[in-house]
Amino acid sequence: MSDFSDAIAVSSAGLRAQATRLRHVSENISNADTPGYRRKTVPFEVESGMIGGPALVSVGRVQLDQSDLEKVFDPSHPLADETGHFQGSNVNLMIEIADAREAQRSYEANLKMFDQTRQMSSGLMDLLRK
Numbered sequence: 001m002s003d004f005s006d007a008i009a010v011s012s013a014g015l016r017a018q019a020t021r022l023r024h025v026s027e028n029i030s031n032a033d034t035p036g037y038r039r040k041t042v043p044f045e046v047e048s049g050m051i052g053g054p055a056l057v058s059v060g061r062v063q064l065d066q067s068d069l070e071k072v073f074d075p076s077h078p079l080a081d082e083t084g085h086f087q088g089s090n091v092n093l094m095i096e097i098a099d100a101r102e103a104q105r106s107y108e109a110n111l112k113m114f115d116q117t118r119q120m121s122s123g124l125m126d127l128l129r130k
Contacts, residue, residue: 004124006054007117013056014110017044020059021103029096035072035079037089039065039096065090 024040031037040062047058067090075084 004117004121008114010054010056011110011114011117013047013058015107015114017057017059018103018107018110022100022107024062025096025100025103028091029093029100032089032091032093032096034089035077036069036087037091038069039067039089039091041065 021042024042028039041064042062043060044057045060047056069090070088071085072088073085074080077086079086
């Protein structure tokens with residue numbers, strides 16, 4: 001593979017990984033008030049491509065955060081036990097917003113790399129035509 005196609009492969013793998021991460025962060029935010037919901041996390045793994053090719057990032061299996069669920073006091077809730085408590089979610093909105101911002105910036109950096117590679121390739125083709 002050429003250096004241009006390697007750079008495009010690396011940036012597109014990063015785009016896919018960050019898009020998946022953003023999808024799971026948005027699921028966590030939308031289910032923050034769902035009783036019993038466990039936060040989803042997405043690990044990144046190194047995917048070895050062809051021999052001599054670049055190492056690409058890929059998404060591993062989605063994992064559920066095993067930290068304790070929030071205990072909510074609301075005796076009128078249908079899921080409340082005899083003490084008036086039920087299990088909420090373990091989603092912390094501040095962490096999710098920070099993760100979303102980090103994923104967005106990483107996505108934008110990969111997109112910029114993709115665009116720069118495309119511009120360099122186009123510039124090289126213009127030079128070769130002359």
